[in-house]
Amino acid sequence: MHPLDAVITLKPIAEDEFLAHTQSDYANMIGPFGGATCAALLQAVIQHPKKIGVPVAFTLNFAAPLADGPFTICTRAARTNRSTQHWVIEARQASGVVALATAVFAERRLTWSDTEAQTPQNLTSPSSLARMPTENRPAWVQRYDMRFIEGAFPDAFDGQEQAHSQSRLWVRDHPPRPLDYPALMAISDSFFPRIFVRRRKPSPIGTVSITTYFHADEAAMAAQSDHYVIGTARANTFHQGFFDQSGELWSHQGQLLATTHQTVYFKD
C-alpha cells in the first residue's frame, strides 16, 4: 500500500463519523504534515455514500496541533442541491477540534474554457534536474520527489535574504502514485513556507487556513497519472505575524489542475 493510501484509509464508526490515524511516513517536525490532514478530511467526503460530484473548493483551518495517533473525522452534508453539495468536516482528538474544513462538490460539465494564468514556460525537464535531498528532513519531505527550477528550500539557514519568495518546481509523490484528488490536495500544501525561501532563517510557522480550487476532472487526473506536476508559489505579503501564499499546480501537459491559497502564522 502506498503511504498516502494509509493516510486516507478511514474506518467508518457511524454514519457520518470515521476513524483516521496519523502516519509516521508523513510526519512533520511536530505532528503530521498538514497536506496529509487535508487529504484525509477531503477523502472523508469523497468516500461518503451520500457524496455527489467531484471537489471544486476545499478550505481547511488548522485549529490546533494534531497529536500523532488516531483522530475522528465527522462529516455533514449541510446542503445538497441538484448538482452541488456543501460539506462541513471536522477532525477531533481528545483536546477538541483540531481541524475544521468545508468542501464544495459539484458535477462538472463541458463549457467554454480558457486559462488566463500563464502556463510555466521553457522548463528544464525533471530528468535533467536533481531531486531535492531529503536526508535530515521530516518524513513527509521524503514522500515527495521535488525538483526545483527556482526558489528551492535553502541548503542552509544562512540569513541571506532573497529578493522574493517565488518557487517553481516539478513535484510528484514518492514513490510515484497516480494522481487523485487527495494527492492533489496534499501536494497543494507541500510548498515550503515562503518565509524560509525568502529570509533563509528559521522561524516558528504554521498554516492557519488553506483553500484549494480544483480545476481537474477525473479524465485530467487519469491523463496526469504519476507524471510530475509543475508547482508555482509566491507570497503576497508578510505582515504582523501572518503571510499569505498563492500557488498553482499544472499538469505535465500544461493544464491548470488546481489553484491554492493559504495564510500562515509566523513569529518575528
Place this chain on the structure above:
Amino acid sequence: MHPLDAVITLKPIAEDEFLAHTQSDYANMIGPFGGATCAALLQAVIQHPKKIGVPVAFTLNFAAPLADGPFTICTRAARTNRSTQHWVIEARQASGVVALATAVFAERRLTWSDTEAQTPQNLTSPSSLARMPTENRPAWVQRYDMRFIEGAFPDAFDGQEQAHSQSRLWVRDHPPRPLDYPALMAISDSFFPRIFVRRRKPSPIGTVSITTYFHADEAAMAAQSDHYVIGTARANTFHQGFFDQSGELWSHQGQLLATTHQTVYFKD
C-alpha cells in the same frame, strides 16, 4: 444609518444565534449581493462577546439562494487558543442552510514585514475618472462608487471577447463610509464576474466559495477611513462550469489590505 450598517445590524436571539435581514439597498438581480451576506456573517463574530482578535481569514460558501427577508446566523467558536480563534458560522432560512462560513481570528503583532505583490503603479486619481454609471443596475451596484482604470463592466453585452479579464479600479462605499472589516469583506466580493468582463455576454453565474485574507489591522483601517481603495482582479481559469478569481485590495496609500479568491459557477 449607512445602508451597510443596516446589513450588519444583528439582533441576538440566543447566545450563539442572531437575526439578520436582507436589505433592499443591497439587492442583486435575484436575492442579496453576496458581499452583504459575507459582511453580516463576519459581523456575527466581530460583535460576539467571546471573540478574540481581528479577522485573518474568512471563507464563505454560498450553499443556496438567499431569499429576501430575515435569516438567522448561528455562530460557534469551535476552538479558542491563546491568540487565535476558529469559528463556524451558518446562515439559515426556512429552506435550510443558505451560507456556510469559517473564520480565523487572531491577535496580530508587529513582526518583520514586506509585500511582494506588486503595488499598483501610475494610477489616474479617482477624481480624474468617471464613476461607473449605476442606472439600470441592481441596487448593490449603486452602493459602490467604482472608477475603472481597466477591465470595466461592459456598457453592453456585445459579445466582443476580450484578451483577458483583468480589472483595476478605485472603489469605495457610496455614500462614503469609514472602512472596517465588514466593509472590506463586502468590497472583496464586489468585483464583477470575470466572465462578463472577458466574454461580454450574459451567462447565469453564481459565486460558490469566497476566501478573503485580511492584512490590515485597526490602525490601517483608521488610516484608510473613507478614501477609495484600489481593487485588482483577474481570472486564472474558466473550465467545466467554474472559473476562479484572485484579487487584491490596496489602501489609497499603497498598503495591501486584503487578498481575496473565489470560485464561481457559470453556465455555457
